[in-house]
Amino acid sequence: MSYMEQKEPPRREERLNASITYGGTICGLAKKTRGCRLDDAGRSFNQGSICLLLPGMAILNSLPDSVVLLHGAIGCGSCSHSQNANVRSGGNQRFGKVKDATWLSTALNEIDVINGGETKLIEAIREADRRYRPAAIIVVAGCVPGIIGDDIDGVAAKIQPEVSAKILPVHCEGFKTRIWATAYDAVYHSIGRNLLEKPLEQTPLQPDEFLEFKENRRRQRTVNLMNVSSMGRVDEQELERLLRSLGLEVNVFPVFSHPQEMYRVTQASLSISTCPTHDDYFLKFIEEKFGVPYIIGHMPIGIENTNRWLRDVADFFELNETAEKLIDSETRELLLALEEFKPAFKGKKVFISAGEFRALATAQLMAELGFEIVGVRSFHHDEFAEGEYEKLISISSEDFVVGIADAQPFEEANLLKRIKPDVFLGHWGGNMTASKLGITSHVIYNTGLNYIGYRGVYELARRLHRQLRNPAYNSKLSKYVRLPYTSQWYESDPFKYINAEGGERAE
Numbered sequence: 001m002s003y004m005e006q007k008e009p010p011r012r013e014e015r016l017n018a019s020i021t022y023g024g025t026i027c028g029l030a031k032k033t034r035g036c037r038l039d040d041a042g043r044s045f046n047q048g049s050i051c052l053l054l055p056g057m058a059i060l061n062s063l064p065d066s067v068v069l070l071h072g073a074i075g076c077g078s079c080s081h082s083q084n085a086n087v088r089s090g091g092n093q094r095f096g097k098v099k100d101a102t103w104l105s106t107a108l109n110e111i112d113v114i115n116g117g118e119t120k121l122i123e124a125i126r127e128a129d130r131r132y133r134p135a136a137i138i139v140v141a142g143c144v145p146g147i148i149g150d151d152i153d154g155v156a157a158k159i160q161p162e163v164s165a166k167i168l169p170v171h172c173e174g175f176k177t178r179i180w181a182t183a184y185d186a187v188y189h190s191i192g193r194n195l196l197e198k199p200l201e202q203t204p205l206q207p208d209e210f211l212e213f214k215e216n217r218r219r220q221r222t223v224n225l226m227n228v229s230s231m232g233r234v235d236e237q238e239l240e241r242l243l244r245s246l247g248l249e250v251n252v253f254p255v256f257s258h259p260q261e262m263y264r265v266t267q268a269s270l271s272i273s274t275c276p277t278h279d280d281y282f283l284k285f286i287e288e289k290f291g292v293p294y295i296i297g298h299m300p301i302g303i304e305n306t307n308r309w310l311r312d313v314a315d316f317f318e319l320n321e322t323a324e325k326l327i328d329s330e331t332r333e334l335l336l337a338l339e340e341f342k343p344a345f346k347g348k349k350v351f352i353s354a355g356e357f358r359a360l361a362t363a364q365l366m367a368e369l370g371f372e373i374v375g376v377r378s379f380h381h382d383e384f385a386e387g388e389y390e391k392l393i394s395i396s397s398e399d400f401v402v403g404i405a406d407a408q409p410f411e412e413a414n415l416l417k418r419i420k421p422d423v424f425l426g427h428w429g430g431n432m433t434a435s436k437l438g439i440t441s442h443v444i445y446n447t448g449l450n451y452i453g454y455r456g457v458y459e460l461a462r463r464l465h466r467q468l469r470n471p472a473y474n475s476k477l478s479k480y481v482r483l484p485y486t487s488q489w490y491e492s493d494p495f496k497y498i499n500a501e502g503g504e505r506a507e
């Protein structure tokens with residue numbers, strides 16, 4: 001049975017053998033057979049972390065003409081406040097108008113936990129439809145309905161005939177997984193089940209029709225460029241520029257896609273992932289059901305990765321010669337432009353922390369700029385990262401620390417104190433540890449800044465060069481703020497709380 005026939009997608013722990021626990025070095029990781037899955041891995045001490053709602057809401061809040069109805073406790077979905085700036089600026093950049101995300105909450109309380117929250121949910125759906133008349137009402141389940149057994153799919157089916165908006169149930173119950181990337185599957189799952197049905201003529205293909213259909217698609221030359229909100233508009237524009245240079249038309253999906261237009265994703269010649277952590281679940285589904293082939297491999301961050309990403313696309317359309325000319329002119333111009341920055345980067349030590357693919361691709365970019373990689377921490381690990389670790393091993397002369405952790409800043413603080421990097425690259429919410437230690441810190445993801453493609457390499461280098469010339473902010477900060485850890489912790493093994501059999505320990 002296809003996953004899509006089930007009410008909710010499987011957890012990534014089961015589907016991809018994903019793991020959040022490893023502490024060791026890249027060479028130690030390489031010795032493990034095909035990756036670092038630690039079957040019984042865990043930490044005997046954990047700090048709090050985010051849940052599925054944050055990445056899930058980042059996509060859903062961006063959808064125009066939609067209401068996101070959070071069915072959960074009152075605090076669930078509060079990440080939307082911090083995401084609203086992206087929704088406003090992203091809408092302005094794409095449609096020329098500023099609009100806030102529209103999200104509501106059923107704010108379940110103790111009485112609802114006893115009596116059940118379905119009645120409240122039904123009333124909230126009716127009210128959202130009456131008040132906003134949206135194209136879609138997206139019912140996002142947090143932990144509480146998952147624990148008390150509210151059936152959001154049953155409620156959606158029951159009330160759908162009464163409301164004009166399409167109702168989408170999305171399962172983001174935070175307790176069910178610690179691999180946040182499951183949120184991408186949850187959102188895609190609901191889109192796949194509810195919003196791709198407009199072209200009714202697209203009946204599932206018979207095996208003998210499949211190859212011919214794919215060949216026709218190849219000639220049409222419209223591609224889906226997948227973005228689950230890990231790229232801002234400026235990065236989308238860089239990839240659109242490159243794809244258009246190959247003569248391709250681009251349909252960005254799913255962020256900022258109108259629910260009634262989403263079926264267009266099923267009509268493209270090819271889907272191109274920008275990050276394998278995000279898209280495999282959906283891309284396999286639309287290939288199986290609608291015959292749209294896909295490319296999922298390299299993240300276009302860094303020169304070599306952007307080259308590989310472009311070559312894969314060009315290969316599909318047999319545009320290899322055009323792509324080689326483009327790559328040649330882009331890289332020559334870029335390398336020339338980077339000359340002025342490189343002396344300041346040579347031999348500087350960098351520590352990188354982010355989502356699996358972004359951390360590994362950015363590490364490769366930093367090596368291309370002349371930095372020495374001294375540590376990488378990824379939020380989780382699965383099979384897609386294995387090739388990226390191999391690339392890093394091939395370009396690094398020294399072994400370095402690798403941690404897999406769903407944040408866990410206590411481990412990071414310990415590592416940073418020992419390793420003392422010159423530069424730290426981490427997420428907006430994740431670089432305060434390094435900043436407070438006085439390390440020059442730069443955000444690895446911000447939708448207003450360039451990171452992707454050739455332009456991303458140049459812009460990141462330019463920003464880092466400026467910061468390294470004047471690191472006063474972080475060094476002053478460290479004089480006036482302190483982290484909560486004791487000297488005893490800083491003297492301990494940073495991975496001492498990893499208690500898995502077969503787990504690694506830092507030397």
Ligand code: SF4
Pocket residue numbers: 051052053072073075076077141142143144172173174175
């Ligand atoms: S869904 Fe669960 S883990 Fe996530 S914010 Fe709500 S209560 Fe917390």
